[in-house]
Amino acid sequence: MIKPIMTNHLFLARPSEPASPSDAPTAQDLLDTLAAHSHECVGMAANMIGMLKRIIAFDDEGTYRIMYNPEIVSRAGEYAADEGCLSLAGRRPVTRYRTIKVRYQDAEFREKTKTYTGWTAQIIQHEIDHCDGIVV
Ligand SMILES: [Zn+2]
Secondary structure (H helix, E strand, O other): OOOOOOOOHHHHOOOOEOOOHHHHHHHHHHHHHHHHOOOOOOEEEHHHHOOOEOEEEEEEOOEEEEEEEEEEEEEEEEEEEEEEEOOEEEEEEEEEEEEEEEEEEOOOOOEEEEEEEHHHHHHHHHHHHHHOOOOO
């Protein structure tokens, strides 16, 4: 189900709680909402639809993916970027890493560890920040 976009800064600044398999409906809502905003948005975290759970959805080079409880376990290649966010007006400077290794549970809640680089890595970093209550 497509959900309204949360723009309340106080809500977005709250860290999200660990997700469990019972949060699958929230993951589906996140995918539906991301798809509805595909012209302006490449990734979303569950708090952007009002759910304080550690779930992100993002465009992985043309395929939408879900990660439950994503965690960056290593990072390399620091660079400066500027990013916008569907929940906030304007763009802001941020520090990102070209290569990240992420541990997460996939859409079927299987434990995974995967390395991402470049644009997809940048999207994931932005969405994990949302899970931590960091708003760009
Ligand atoms: Zn954002």
